[in-house]
Amino acid sequence: MERSKVYFTTFKTTGNENLLQKLRRLILTAGIRDIDFTDRYAAIKIHFGEMGNLAFLRPNYAKVVADVVKECGGKPFLTDCNTLYVGSRKNALDHMDTAYANGFSPFSTGCHVIIADGLKGTDEAYVPVNGEYVKEAKIGRAVMDADVFITLTHFKGHEATGFGGALKNIGMGCGSRAGKMEMHSDGKTHVDQTKCVGCGACKKICAHDAPSVTDGKASIDIDKCVGCGRCIGVCPKDAVYANSNDSNDVLNYKIAEYSLAVCKDRPCFHISLICDVSPNCDCHAENDIPIIPNVGMFASFDPVALDVACADACNRQPVILGSVLSDHMEGHHHEEGDHFHMVHPDTNWKSCIEHAVKIGLGSDQYELIEI
Template structure:
């Protein structure tokens, strides 16, 4: 497979060229105008952010992409699927309210917002992938029924996959609640007893009531109830709840790649990573920590795997922000920043599996604008 081109623009501006102008120039230079949008439904897959978290992509960027698509004759809508865990986005009504609260509404972005898997997360299409783990993928109906897929991805750390970018947003983000359960179920966490401080944050955050304190006031997981969503790993401030990085966790990353493949299979697709506010954890939580590196820029490609690989390389070449979690964890120059933040993860697994599935390559050429 030939190298994929990943186009990149930094965040420097000047009079007459603001960041929205630079975004439009970036996507057009990458080739978005080569897609036939005329009278086609265009799903713009985005994460609306959990209220309280301020690291998500600004609605202004979404509005610019919406306008570009409209100008090309497309019928765009912003979309995401409901979450598996408890929170403000686990059903369509609360999800829409959260999106509006964070600035995503028809007035601000110029198009409608559709929660892809319906009111309770049960509306999906089975898309055949015949993958290593999944024969079919349960993709939210609105995304599955769209003619064209555009992903707008906040590139940041992630407690289960190391980082979240195009593959994570496409795969996990487009799966119905049942699909998310299928992807998460291979990566049940563990409790490292000596680190547990009996704070009960994991108990309070568990949507399945699978965690309780034992007779020694140590968190304990009932694996007959655990769905492997990783919520306890994210909220634990003492590294007591940990992902078990073994064959089953590799499987979770590979399943995400198979779901991402299902989303874009036989469809025109285009992807944008915003390497801005690179927080250490997912935007699914109602707070965001200090970014681990300074803002870097925006990258775009027709290849989501090359895009993610280029983005992680840019982050690893960037200086750390003093006072961030990397300082707390005594980061050493030259090591992978995401694996350092989440030491039990390995982001390469998913990208390599995606390459094996044939919908992208790790080999890329970075074109700086």
């Protein structure tokens, strides 16, 4: 298998070049200008960070990428899709408030923020995949409307997928509410009866007559439910939820197939920064201390090779004393394994990589080029 080029630079700076200048040099050297941006919309997929989390990437990095796109004649925008869980990014208004509070404004980044799947997470495009697990991916419409797709990823641990890298940022991050439901579960919703007040909002929004209200409590007929997630968006008490009933491996397979849906048939470029490597996703409203020291910045046209290169780089790092990783390693000195599996033993990030290679999304073989 041909090796993909992955470009890398450390966070070490000099008096002549700061980190932002170094990131610019990295992506230019990696070939981002080979993409024709002229008068084309460029989606920059990023995680804006949950309110209270401080591990997300600083907006300064996003400005570097947006500025390069504009210099090449493109029209960049920062984007993400709404969350399936209840938090500060569950609808477009809260999501944009969170993005602005965390520093991602047009004034700080030089481009606008667009929540790709709309106000309630239901503005989606249906993208044929015909995969082993996904036949038709449900992707935030603004992501699919873009002519060029770029990822700017904070590489960190993840409680379900092992780590959150480029593929997680693409596949799960670009899924609409219904898409996220499909990846996390069988796509069916359920009602927490203790929270339900019987208002009937779920029944009014459903086109398939799945919800019903009896004795002041709603319930959902899963045989009628098509997994669109609209009932989650309209529930005023956050009583409607999707079960997470797929194995982590199947979740990873679906993420790979969703990533293929997003990336195929258009120019893509991927950037990952390994810094503040928290044990869990930036979706958490908190972030624990990093599990390893900061490593550097990576860029590639191949998101699969990029994830493998980042994982390998992380696993070469020493463990930070007092971190979750350090705690988990106590009493396991004889075990040789990767850091992310040690933090979350029930996960297997390699399953996502293997499936991504299988479906032709990219290569797990890479040539690391340090600048």
